[in-house]
Amino acid sequence: MDNEARRSFLKGAAATIAATTVTAQAQAATGEKKPAPKTSGAGLDKMIERPGSDFMVDVLRSLNIDYVASNPASSFRSFHESIVNYGNNRKPEFITCLHEESSVAIAHGYYKASGRMMAMMAHGSVGIQHAAMAVYNAWCDRVPVMLIGGNFMDAAQRRPGVEWAHCSQNAAGILRDFIKWDDQPASLQHFAESTVRAYKMAMTPPMEPVMIVADGMLQEHAIEDEKSLSIPKLALTAPPQGESGAVREAAKLLAAAEHPVIVAERVSRNDEGIKLMVELAEALNAPVVNLLGRMNFPTTHYLARTQDGRALVRDADVILFLEVGDPWGQMNSISDPHHQYRRVAKPDVKTIHVTLADQLMKSNYQDMQRFCPVDISISADAQATLPSLIESVRKEISSAKRNARTEKLKGDYQKMKERAREAAAVAWDASPVSTARLHAELWQVLKNENWCLAESRSGSWAARLWPATQQHNFLGQSGGAGVGYIAPAAVGAALANKDKGIITAVVQPDGDLMYAPGVLWTAAHHRIPLLSVMHNNRAYHQEVMHLQKMAGLHNRRMDTARIGTTIENPNIDYAKLAQAQGVWAEGPITEPAQLGPALRRAIAVVKKGEPALLDVVTQGR
Amino acid sequence: MRVLLLLFFPSLVFAQDAPQGDAKRGHAAFLKYQCYTCHGTVGQGAERGAGPKLAPNPFPWAGFEFQVRTPRQDMPAYRKQHLPDQDLADIYAYVRSIKPSPSASAIPLLKID
Numbered sequence: 001m002d003n004e005a006r007r008s009f010l011k012g013a014a015a016t017i018a019a020t021t022v023t024a025q026a027q028a029a030t031g032e033k034k035p036a037p038k039t040s041g042a043g044l045d046k047m048i049e050r051p052g053s054d055f056m057v058d059v060l061r062s063l064n065i066d067y068v069a070s071n072p073a074s075s076f077r078s079f080h081e082s083i084v085n086y087g088n089n090r091k092p093e094f095i096t097c098l099h100e101e102s103s104v105a106i107a108h109g110y111y112k113a114s115g116r117m118m119a120m121m122a123h124g125s126v127g128i129q130h131a132a133m134a135v136y137n138a139w140c141d142r143v144p145v146m147l148i149g150g151n152f153m154d155a156a157q158r159r160p161g162v163e164w165a166h167c168s169q170n171a172a173g174i175l176r177d178f179i180k181w182d183d184q185p186a187s188l189q190h191f192a193e194s195t196v197r198a199y200k201m202a203m204t205p206p207m208e209p210v211m212i213v214a215d216g217m218l219q220e221h222a223i224e225d226e227k228s229l230s231i232p233k234l235a236l237t238a239p240p241q242g243e244s245g246a247v248r249e250a251a252k253l254l255a256a257a258e259h260p261v262i263v264a265e266r267v268s269r270n271d272e273g274i275k276l277m278v279e280l281a282e283a284l285n286a287p288v289v290n291l292l293g294r295m296n297f298p299t300t301h302y303l304a305r306t307q308d309g310r311a312l313v314r315d316a317d318v319i320l321f322l323e324v325g326d327p328w329g330q331m332n333s334i335s336d337p338h339h340q341y342r343r344v345a346k347p348d349v350k351t352i353h354v355t356l357a358d359q360l361m362k363s364n365y366q367d368m369q370r371f372c373p374v375d376i377s378i379s380a381d382a383q384a385t386l387p388s389l390i391e392s393v394r395k396e397i398s399s400a401k402r403n404a405r406t407e408k409l410k411g412d413y414q415k416m417k418e419r420a421r422e423a424a425a426v427a428w429d430a431s432p433v434s435t436a437r438l439h440a441e442l443w444q445v446l447k448n449e450n451w452c453l454a455e456s457r458s459g460s461w462a463a464r465l466w467p468a469t470q471q472h473n474f475l476g477q478s479g480g481a482g483v484g485y486i487a488p489a490a491v492g493a494a495l496a497n498k499d500k501g502i503i504t505a506v507v508q509p510d511g512d513l514m515y516a517p518g519v520l521w522t523a524a525h526h527r528i529p530l531l532s533v534m535h536n537n538r539a540y541h542q543e544v545m546h547l548q549k550m551a552g553l554h555n556r557r558m559d560t561a562r563i564g565t566t567i568e569n570p571n572i573d574y575a576k577l578a579q580a581q582g583v584w585a586e587g588p589i590t591e592p593a594q595l596g597p598a599l600r601r602a603i604a605v606v607k608k609g610e611p612a613l614l615d616v617v618t619q620g621r
Numbered sequence: 622m623r624v625l626l627l628l629f630f631p632s633l634v635f636a637q638d639a640p641q642g643d644a645k646r647g648h649a650a651f652l653k654y655q656c657y658t659c660h661g662t663v664g665q666g667a668e669r670g671a672g673p674k675l676a677p678n679p680f681p682w683a684g685f686e687f688q689v690r691t692p693r694q695d696m697p698a699y700r701k702q703h704l705p706d707q708d709l710a711d712i713y714a715y716v717r718s719i720k721p722s723p724s725a726s727a728i729p730l731l732k733i734d
Contacts (some may be wrong), residue, residue, distance in 0.1 A: 619667065620659070
């Protein structure tokens with residue numbers, strides 16, 4: 001059993017201890033023995049002392065779910081009331097949201113910063129419709145989220161009107177193409193078992209969102225026979241390691257290579273994963289192209305060569321893909337807008353892929369990417385497989401062969417870093433502010449902190465310039481590229497980081513923020529310290545470029561590309577938008593010399609435990 | 622032929638071939654035709670492959686014109702009926718007028734290790 005598996009089982013044991021009987025938990029919550037549950041009286045005198053939703057809170061507590069992000073809604077009003085009164089709004093605490101898409105993305109960012117699953121609640125109908133895109137992002141990004149939908153299944157009990165419009169036969173149906181599992185329990189015992197099952201499935205790699213539909217009457221009615229209820233114990237599943245024979249074959253191939261390259265996307269779950277990645281890269285002396293779905297690899301290491309990725313793949317004789325969503329796209333390209341195919345990698349390159357993608361794929365949404373034939377396919381969790389792969393590589397490779405590459409690799413790394421710095425210097429004093437300048441200025445206020453950049457892309461200035469070594473430094477991207485992720489995910493990451501002394505920052509695109517800007521209010525209301533620095537290019541900039549490409553392709557005028565793609569006339573005042581929701585803010589900043597002092601004022605606010613936003617008008621990219 | 626010369630003997634390709642252009646008008650045209658969306662307002666290029674750096678020291682005119690009219694890779698084609706020759710000459714004059722930025726070694730904020 002590797003370290004991670006051991007930790008998983010220890011966590012499972014802890015959860016088992018937590019999963020005591022319902023009665024015991026209820027007593028612990030109030031500090032006194034409760035009378036037998038009962039429903040008394042009729043009409044106005046009717047009273048339910050121990051509703052089913054209290055038990056539902058016990059179930060969430062047994063799973064150590066600390067937060068539930070949610071808009072309030074009548075289909076789970078009893079569950080909501082149980083959280084705040086029966087549970088005293090602690091573990092889980094209700095995080096008030098202004099859009100269900102924000103609720104899911106907060107949980108998404110929270111998981112990536114903490115490795116812990118959060119829950120969200122929504123109407124099983126309109127709320128889940130709002131939430132759907134964010135769920136798809138989590139699906140594509142292999143992130144677990146506990147989705148709880150409210151629904152009144154017994155039509156005879158529904159109030160006329162809106163309650164009917166907000167109920168459905170198949171509440172999870174709209175999400176079923178991009179969640180791992182769902183259930184609609186018909187009893188409280190069923191709820192307990194299915195929620196624990198859902199949690200376990202979501203946290204088993206490949207991790208994904210799951211959904212439980214909580215029936216409204218099950219929530220509101222009294223618990224009938226509490227002694228008969230129990231919450232199942234939870235033991236998390238150890239992630240699967242690669243089959244030993246296949247791992248040995250992969251090691252032989254890698255050890256024999258002259259130009260091996262490692263391409264990693266969603267590998268590290270924690271700092272142990274980064275340490276293992278370093279051990280593997282050093283064992284091979286192979287450069288690492290980090291697609292930054294997770295932190296994966298320190299940018300300070302001489303084998304961190306992401307910016308040279310295309311050339312490295314082109315020259316490679318063996319490529320090891322580790323949980324890469326689109327390996328085909330690493331070795332081939334389709335031009336835009338002409339859709340011309342081009343091979344990047346050598347035709348005879350040998351490839352290995354360690355991935356769980358083949359274990360969970362659905363048909364409708366095409367996030368599986370183009371089929372990529374490989375030479376050795378290992379269906380396993382990448383981080384869990386690293387120890388055996390490292391051991392096998394060390395047995396296979398000669399130190400002389402490995403060490404012969406070192407000097408050149410170190411030199412190439414230095415050249416890559418120097419190119420990045422020189423590129424960042426260009427347009428240093430430009431107005432609007434260059435994105436390189438923005439990141440260099442932001443680094444000045446983060447460099448002496450324990451920091452987290454809540455959204456980070458391979459190829460971004462942060463990835464190119466900043467020294468990043470820990471799992472929480474770079475949290476990667478949305479997964480599905482559904483716009484509107486960054487702002488709420490950053491709030492979720494900051495929520496996870498706030499008690500750890502980690503300063504959370506985000507470079508916040510304007511178009512992304514405007515999908516659901518109310519998440520700034522959530523940050524202010526819950527005093528979630530987050531430094532948001534606007535990347536305000538006053539456009540859906542990617543779309544401006546798409547319009548230009550289409551105009552060029554159709555031989556039409558190009559200067560109309562801003563119609564329908566820009567966010568100007570009037571320009572949005574993001575500082576006022578933030579201030580109106582209780583967030584400290586300054587801007588718009590257009591001159592680069594103003595940025596440093598403003599950032600120092602903003603970080604002082606964040607270090608006091610409050611959110612802050614700086615509106616910086618930037619170059620397009 | 623000019624393109625071949627550009628590829629193999631860039632120093633032989635003739636700066637004097639560039640037509641007369643006005644840098645000030647060129648700046649306006651650079652914005653109007655939205656060259657800046659991919660290349661930045663001062664031709665610095667953009668991250669994540671949006672567009673390469675143009676300035677300082679742009680391509681010689683022949684290569685510049687060829688790329689704008691019949692681009693390689695992902696750049697959209699700007700044909701004459703939508704980008705007149707004089708506007709392109711002005712844009713080239715603007716790009717040539719852009720002064721170099723300080724080198725990274727002269728910028729304390731870029732001493733990041």
